[in-house]
Amino acid sequence: MAKTLFEKIWDAHVVHKAPDGTCLIYIDRHLIHEVTSPQAFEGLRMAGRKVRNIQATLAVADHNVPTTDRALGIKDPESKLQIETLEQNVEEFGITYFGMSDKRQGIVHIIGPEQGFTQPGMTIVCGDSHTSTHGAFGALAFGIGTSEVEHVLATQTLIQKPAKTMRITVEGDLHDCVTAKDIVLHIIGLIGTAGGTGYVIEYAGSAIRNLSMEGRMTICNMSIEAGARAGLIAPDQTTFEYIKDRPMAPQGDDWDRAVTWWDSLPTDDGALFDKEIHIDANDIAPSVTWGTSPQDVLPITGVVPDPENESDPNKKAAMLRALDYMGLTAGTNLTDVVIDKVFIGSCTNGRIEDLRAAAKVIEGQHVSPHVQAMIVPGSGLVKEQAEREGLDKIFLDAGFEWREPGCSLCLGMNEDRLNAGERCASTSNRNFEGRQGRGSRTHLLSPAMAAAAAITGKLTDIRKL
């Protein structure tokens, strides 16, 4: 019978199936970070349990780390304790760990792919919703809560029921200046933040296939903003070339065997999905969010929408609240919205290609005088690569801050935060109330668009720059 990519991965991981359909599935890779793991290790310790498969487990500190001089240590005592707790736990349980002074340190969803830890056909989990990023490799990757982190540590399995499947096909050529970020924002605008609830979304079509691995990761990363359990893209030559020779990738004979299995994974012709959506790549414009939910998205040529035109009372109430919070008036051109800060980074857009895209726009220009702009590379290796290419120089000359890797202003758990009322053009993934600091106002967009906004001081149509 014709199977989908999701079904093939699922079937290969069922350890046990109960009569009611509940499955125990095996987990191939488990990523750990400091925020969602302390209570899980504590649980193990209290029950006298061990980590079942340490080879399958990789830990890093990313959410709380400072992005300024690391030698100064961590100021906040709670952040410091959380990272020290992780360090004690990895030591006690024997888990591989990239510490703050390791150049491989970075955002958990950037380092997995970078090391070749992430591979097609795997099941991958992490106590973090953006684990969906790894689906770009054709791996079934999803976020879990801390109780499940403990469950995976102790048993290397999870109790799950299969998800429904959705395929979103994006066919055709993208317009100039339209990037992976614009594709995924467009999709979320179309299906809504609950549109993917209960589904695993497979992204297909020529516009997806033509993307680099970086672009594919950006798309899968934000699957969770569409409510989906996971995102998937079929592995192909682009995938294999990205993985080959990375430190944790299969080597020699194993490589050939692995590629044979990976080649068998793409969805078979005629396989059925529970839901199909078709998008014409031509319809996608450079996009930006105006509200406090990732679905509040419009082409940059749009105007702030009017709640009076919304008939659903719940949605109207949410819009009124969002406009009030964002300090925006219906009818304002998005390109007239003045910003205070620019953040380029995060697991959505903190990879080398993102920095290259930003540098291309910035080269020879200068950051608007009223704007504070920062670049936070996704990992130490991304930072190193960017410096090798001289990108840091372009950013610094233009007046950007060039920071150390971490989650940073994506959620502001470390010192990087917006003040109340400050407006930020951000390449991250969430524009929720308070996400970047209490009272913070976030506009999500692509790295090139964020760079353009830094220069003009307003949300900007990159095509007109």
Next chain:
Amino acid sequence: MQPFVKLTSIPAPLPLINIDTDMIIPKQFLRTIKRTGLASGLFFEMRFDDHGAPKPDFVLNRDPYTSSTILVAGDNFGCGSSREHAPWALLDFGIRCIIAPSYSDIFFNNCFKNGILPIAIPQEQVDALLKVGSDKKEITIDLDQQKIVCGNDVYDFDVDPFRKQCLMNGLDDIGLTLEKESFISSYEEKRAEEKPWL
């Protein structure tokens, strides 16, 4: 985990859609290394003003809702971050049951691991219960019968049988899974043979 059988309370009405986990428990409370004590951060930005004083108009700051064990809310509850701190904070405040038209998957899952019952019922029924909450009338959740009883009105709800068992008996998932140890070991042997690079 405390077993969940029956629960009676005046439900606290919170008629907002897309309540995300950043709203339920903002980042500054995620630095803890414990599961308890998070009630003070629950809905922090909606519940407290800039000086940390409770906002009198927020539902959970008003009697009788300060002691509600049931929360009624809008569509897509618990979307966003996977932080289990969200159900921990709700539980620490005393909430054992949430009623909404729909939930995000991860939050929904996390609730069951902490003895919280998330009930999904149609919008009209949620609207009716929001009204019951505003009128300060009690409702009873009967998990065994899968019914919400409020006066003469009774609403049925669905719950996964396995999760129901775990909730009603306060069972720990890890203990249950370890009973399947032989299945896990044989899977691992087969995996080592077929895909040695893993």
